[in-house]
Amino acid sequence: MSDLNLTAPICTALRHLRPDIKAMAAYTPGEQVRDCIKLNTNECATGPSPAVWTTLANLPRGSDGLRQYPDPSATGLREAAAALYDVTPDQVLAGNGSDDCLTILYRAFLTPGDRVACPWPTYGLYDTLAALQGVEIVHVDYRITPQAWELPEALARQGAKMVLVANPNNPSATLTAVDELRRLAERVDGILVIDEAYNDFAPAGSSMIPYLASHPNVVVLKTFSKSYSLAGARLGLLFGHADLVAELGKVKDSYNVNYITQQLGIVALNDRDHHRDLVRSTIVERQRLERGLAEFGWSWPASAGNFLLCEVGARAGELYLGLKARGLLVRYWDRPGLNTKLRITVGLPAHTDQLLVHLRDLLNRTASC
Numbered sequence: 001m002s003d004l005n006l007t008a009p010i011c012t013a014l015r016h017l018r019p020d021i022k023a024m025a026a027y028t029p030g031e032q033v034r035d036c037i038k039l040n041t042n043e044c045a046t047g048p049s050p051a052v053w054t055t056l057a058n059l060p061r062g063s064d065g066l067r068q069y070p071d072p073s074a075t076g077l078r079e080a081a082a083a084l085y086d087v088t089p090d091q092v093l094a095g096n097g098s099d100d101c102l103t104i105l106y107r108a109f110l111t112p113g114d115r116v117a118c119p120w121p122t123y124g125l126y127d128t129l130a131a132l133q134g135v136e137i138v139h140v141d142y143r144i145t146p147q148a149w150e151l152p153e154a155l156a157r158q159g160a161k162m163v164l165v166a167n168p169n170n171p172s173a174t175l176t177a178v179d180e181l182r183r184l185a186e187r188v189d190g191i192l193v194i195d196e197a198y199n200d201f202a203p204a205g206s207s208m209i210p211y212l213a214s215h216p217n218v219v220v221l222k223t224f225s226k227s228y229s230l231a232g233a234r235l236g237l238l239f240g241h242a243d244l245v246a247e248l249g250k251v252k253d254s255y256n257v258n259y260i261t262q263q264l265g266i267v268a269l270n271d272r273d274h275h276r277d278l279v280r281s282t283i284v285e286r287q288r289l290e291r292g293l294a295e296f297g298w299s300w301p302a303s304a305g306n307f308l309l310c311e312v313g314a315r316a317g318e319l320y321l322g323l324k325a326r327g328l329l330v331r332y333w334d335r336p337g338l339n340t341k342l343r344i345t346v347g348l349p350a351h352t353d354q355l356l357v358h359l360r361d362l363l364n365r366t367a368s369c
C-alpha cells in the first residue's frame with residue numbers, strides 16, 4: 001500500500017493563498033434545505049410562469065443550444081428587458097444572478113484602498129465583495145423606528161466611490177422613496193447602485209429605472225430570483241448608461257448566462273399576466289401573514305417586499321430553532337441589532353397557517369416554562 005501523504009500537496013498550495021482571502025469570513029447564504037417549509041431566503045412560493053416549464057420541456061433535442069457556447073451578450077434577453085423597461089438594449093447587462101452583476105460592478109469600479117458605503121444593516125454580500133476586492137466598506141446606520149428604516153443623511157458624505165442601497169432593503173423590506181434616492185444620486189460623488197431585488201413587490205413608481213437618463217451615475221439591479229420565481233436558474237439584470245454598460249461588459253465572464261437561462265428569462269419576462277398575479281397574490285398573503293402575526297404582539301417596519309422583519313424579543317433565537325426542529329425555516333442572525341428579530345418570507349397560505357400554528361405552540365410552551 002502506498003504511504004503517500006495525500007494532504008501535503010494541498011498544504012503547499014494553501015501556503016500560496018492570498019492572506020486576505022485566508023483571513024476573511026465566507027459569505028453565509030441562507031440555509032438551502034429541501035423538504036421543509038422554506039421561509040428563509042425570500043424565494044417566491046408560487047412557481048415560475050407555466051411558459052417557463054413549457055420552454056424547458058420543449059428545448060429542442062439535438063439542437064446546438066447546449067453543444068455550443070451561449071450568446072455572450074444575451075441579446076434576446078436584453079432586448080426583451082429593454083422593451084419592458086423602456087430603455088435601449090445597450091443599457092442592459094445580464095448576469096448570473098444579480099450577485100454576478102454586483103461582482104462585475106465591484107471589479108470594474110474598485111481597486112484596493114477605495115471605499116464603498118451602504119446603509120446598515122443590509123444585504124451581507126456587499127461586505128463579502130468588498131473584502132474580496134480589498135476595499136473598505138463603510139456602514140452608515142439606518143435611522144430605525146418601529147415603523148420605518150430611514151436612509152441616513154450621512155450616507156453621501158463617506159468619500160465612497162460606490163454607494164449601494166437595496167430598495168426595498170434586505171433584511172427590513174423597507175422602501176426609500178425615489179425622490180430621496182434622486183437627491184442622494186446628486187450628492188454622491190461616484191456611482192450609486194440601487195439594488196431592486198424586491199422592487200416588484202413595492203408600489204408602482206418605486207423603481208429608479210425611469211431616472212437613469214437624468215442621473216447617469218445611477219445603476220439599477222433587478223433579479224429573477226424573487227418575483228419571477230427563478231432563483232435556481234440564476235439570472236439578474238443591470239441597467240445603466242450605455243457607455244457604462246459597455247465598460248462593464250469587459251469585466252464580466254464571457255458566457256456568464258447559460259443558454260437555458262437566457263431562454264427562460266425571455267419567456268418569464270414576456271408572461272406579464274403571471275408576473276402580475278404572482279406579485280398580487282404575494283402581497284395579499286403578506287397582509288394575511290401580518291394579521292396572523294399581530295396576534296403575538298410583534299412589530300415590524302412597513303414591508304414593501306415579500307418578507308417581514310419581525311421584532312420578536314429575546315426569544316428570537318429559540319423560536320428560530322424551535323421552528324427549524326418542526327420543519328419550518330425562517331432567517332435569524334445571531335448578531336447585535338438583529339438578534340431579537342426574525343425575517344419571515346411570505347409563503348403560500350398553507351405555509352402561513354403552519355407557521356402560525358407552530359409559533360402559537362412554541363410561544364405557549366415558552367410562556368408556561
Ligand SMILES: Cc1ncc(COP(=O)(O)O)c(C=O)c1O
Nearest residue numbers: 097098099123166170197223225
Ligand atoms: C438585496 C438583494 N440583492 C441581491 C440578491 C441576490 O439576488 P440573485 O439571486 O439575483 O443573485 C438578494 C438575495 O437575497 C438580495 O436580498
